[in-house]
Amino acid sequence: MMRRRTTLLTGCTALALAFGATACGGGGPVSAGGGDQALSGQTVSVAGVWSGAEQKNFQKVLDAFTEKTGAKTQFVSTGDNVSTVVGSKIEGGNAPDVVMVPQVGVLQQFAAQGWLQPLSPAVRKSVTANYAPVWKNYGSVKGTLYGLYFKAAHKSTVWYSPDALDQAGVKPPKTYDDLLEAGHAVSDSGLAAFSVAGQDGWTLTDWFENVYLSQAGPEKYDALAAHELKWTDQSVVDALTTLGRLFKDKQLLAGGQKGALNTDFPGSVEKVFGPKPQAGMVYEGDFVAGVAKDQFGRKIGEDANFFPFPPVGGGTAPVVSGGDAAVVLKDGENAKAGMALLEYLATPQAAAVWAEAGGFLSPNKKLDPATYGDDVTRTTAESLIAAGDSVRFDMSDQAPAAFGGTKGAGEWKVLQDFLRDPSDPKATAAQLETAAAKAYKG
Template sequence: MRLPSQHRSLAALAVAVVAGVTLAGCSSGGATPGTSSPPKADLSGVTLNVAADWSGAEQANFEKVLAQFESDTGAKVNYTSYGSNVATTLNTKIAGGDPPDVAVIPQPGLLTSLAKAGSLIPLSADTLATVKKYYSQDWVDLGSVDGKTYGVWFKGSNKSTVWYNTKVYDNAGATVPKTWDDFVAALQKVSDSGVPGLSIGADVGWPLTDWFENVYLRTAGPEKYDQLTQHTIPWTDPSVIDALTILSKLWSNKALIEPGGAQRTFGDSVTEVFGNPPKAGTVYEGDFVAGNITSQTKSVIGTDAKFFDFPSINGSGPAVVGGGNAAVQLKDNKGAAALMAYLASPEAATIWVKLGGFTSPNNGVDMSAYPDDTSQQIAAALVNAKTFRFDMSDQAPSAFGGTAGSGEWKILLDFYSNPTDIQGTAKALEAAATADYK
């Protein structure tokens, strides 16, 4: 998954879809090595064009996955990064009659819009069988439109991780919390030790939507989450008021939170916790925080920097808000179909898993393939979560859920700055949603 500021920019074509994924019962043990390879077609002389939003290290790692496909089949695969403009660029290519053979896209809403426009090829029977074998049925549903399955969710992300500085916590005598009350108590202990308990970076607003979604999923439950995602219930619903009230109590507690969060970027919020010296003890955001820690600080993941699952609220079970990247086929040819089958296999996902910085929702991937305890913990939380829901704001119309300075981003940022106005915030969210959900 790209950083959310990039990932969310694709929401221009998002359609509000139900993305509820219940993952109970998924295996965390994985498939037996050597038994998961898909059939290897002879594609000598075939050239395929593949596009995704990945660049830099992510592109290099995905190209290693594609290189194995080339070695197995004899095909040549050309990769193009569409950066943060996947939706716009892909639709321009389609309109011009020159789409890639396969694209990897980061939103269920984009998948839905492309499928409804007739731009996608459904999965072959064999590939669908592979997907059903290694993915929860609900992941299959997430890649399906009107009874046909188009997407292989190659990459997943866990946005229910809370990261902490182990030295700060040890110095404060704080322990890893399981519940929301314990979480607040841990922040208090850290603050009492002389370091603010929590750093929040909220300058453009999107981190606050993730805060809300995690609290709302745990307090309202998955069915209400789906209804609010679709805007079939209003943002003035009592369930929204409940979630905003919990956030209000936390965000109003100036003794726990490092000042300046309304202007602080997400990246800076990570640096505040893991820089030298640390200026806070804890930062909430998704599994991509690990990349920021590695690139921006000298802290070591798994030693100086660890995470715990977003805490339970009112006895809620394990739940994950997250995202992902789905492979879709845009050209009807043998090579593209073979590549889709390959990307559905544990073998393909395992290549990137071993390289690090990657979480697969494919439950055929052996957990031992993840290169360290932290990445195993992230993957296990994603695969074994009792409830998974795709990021709500990424499913909303762009004007509401994905635009700086307007909609949910701005309203929650205003609420962060003035967290006492719960009713006014709910009314503002409802007014914006009513205008933007067409």
Template structure:
């Protein structure tokens, strides 16, 4: 039930987000296949996704564009952070939403294995083939059938920072982990808390991203793949090394706004606005999508808020990617037309213009993006080549990699509270993984 090919080749990596990296002369292709002229007037489509705040607001604009194009009426339902906990009971009751946005391909594989997803219609698959690289299509497929459309990509190997604070402290964006620890100390000495850490129970996915970046950099791509498939146990020395490295920051309460106790209550949205709105710290972890949160503050992305690559903790410069996959849970013209629209350049263009978004759709022109950080992220991705990897926790079974209060999320949250307990954390991670991978 796992995605079999996890390695992004250099060629694939170059094409993953070619929507931003493509030559500026490429024109966005016109989508002429979706239902138009009010063809879906009177049809209601329910869409469920975990997004709240700015991400939900922006997605609703995409849904409005679909309504305007087709005449359909779309109802949005929030799943909360635990998508499976919301969808599972509805699937069992035979009353699922028409379309759901899943945060993990592993969850898509799980539902496909149970026969709970509807294969994409031929015209939708054609739209996917036209607009996406084979790797992204594969992530949305299971057992030879295409079920999903990867509608939103995330570049997860960056840290956001306040450049003026760095300049005032005489700090340059660090390239290595030791440099990051040193910069944090300098910022602390200058009177600025280095980090806000989002380790709240519902948002401790950020902790898995910290771990995965460090692990990929130290242990290398091959060991990363093995750990993702549970071919390496979480009690392995490579895991211990990554946790020990993280403790160099997580184990210093003065480095974290409010200390460790406050970190375990901090949500992701709040972590970003604490840095760029309330200016409580110098930097925060978050993928490119954090730009949408920054947009709610007075800080401006590209000037008041910038990014630097996640520092190397080993020989490999980490380049980690995530993505959200749309799937159809009901048959009918409404769900399939929405899936087709989400696979089109038209939908990607609307979303890209709102910021905080990267599209896997190769036919969304670079000119569509309002986010000035996008070109930086593409450069980092290309530099990573075939060392780039998909988010490990998102490839794992949802019970281990994508559930608040369980698996990686809660084990790493416990580690934040007791960063000296490397062996205990490893044992907990392995026990949880052993159950989930059965």
């Protein structure tokens, strides 16, 4: 593959000039101070799924990197199908330097293709010092660290209208049974209990994962995520049965099952926090707050709040997370400057830029919680950090994309069919196993 010749300073020399002497292998974590423009003239191309407000906020991080190093950046939004877009760019000789990968399965795929550079000693040292080991594990393939988790999501949060719960006379529930009971109280007071985004299959996988992690436990969760446990296992049938108690109760779903299947994620938030509320609660990750605030003007902590996804069947409360890992492609024209970007992203100073802007959680333990702009986000972030190694990464994001990340196929479609008709959890488990076996074999 022909590549443009560059004048980039090589290896440690460039990083040391850009960030200070501690940027190299024997030193400490990268310093965000300094900024002597040592990478002036270089351009780092970055690909990721973000668009809209997320892209604008990430651009602020990239701009801070430019200010400190002189390296310009160019961000390209890939849409949801990161692996296809990046693969096409590599084949076309136009590989980005850095990719923000939203799925563990895609990171593993990229590593298996030989596309990724192992992360530098400085990044590895920062990750070891500043992150719970679970984030290092999810960023590694066969013991080699390829991915730096910059942005995290807390997917064990149920968001609610305080007015709706007050009107129903209920408080945030402490168990899954209490959650359904509270839902009936909300329904009796005039609103549906839950707005479910069934049109987006990924939200249904998140529902399942929280129930399964709490009910079956982390060991089985890990085994199922790796497909070392079949989806026909009784623990899967039990979790589907538990979830089906909600899905089959038309009193609990805004618009019933048909309405849920015609509601996408933004629409599900609108049904709770929009100008004409139809439901009292919506389950999804911490990013619900951004939609409620930015699109509907809700004040987080006042007229939009959350409670932790409650424990199921005597289990512990689940903490399911997701996240975007920065990786450096071998075929990028400025891969060395790309690694310098990752050394910056590993610092709490880089995380602080987006944390101050909002709509962001960092897995970096060294980020001062006071940086977050509101108490609810701060509490969510602190919960994620406190969970440590009990955090489990989104299971569908760990799976091959054909099973866990493709619209109209695999787990997304099977769970949509289950929402439509939750009467036979055992048959649904069998369908999930058929789809998983095909995808993992491929």
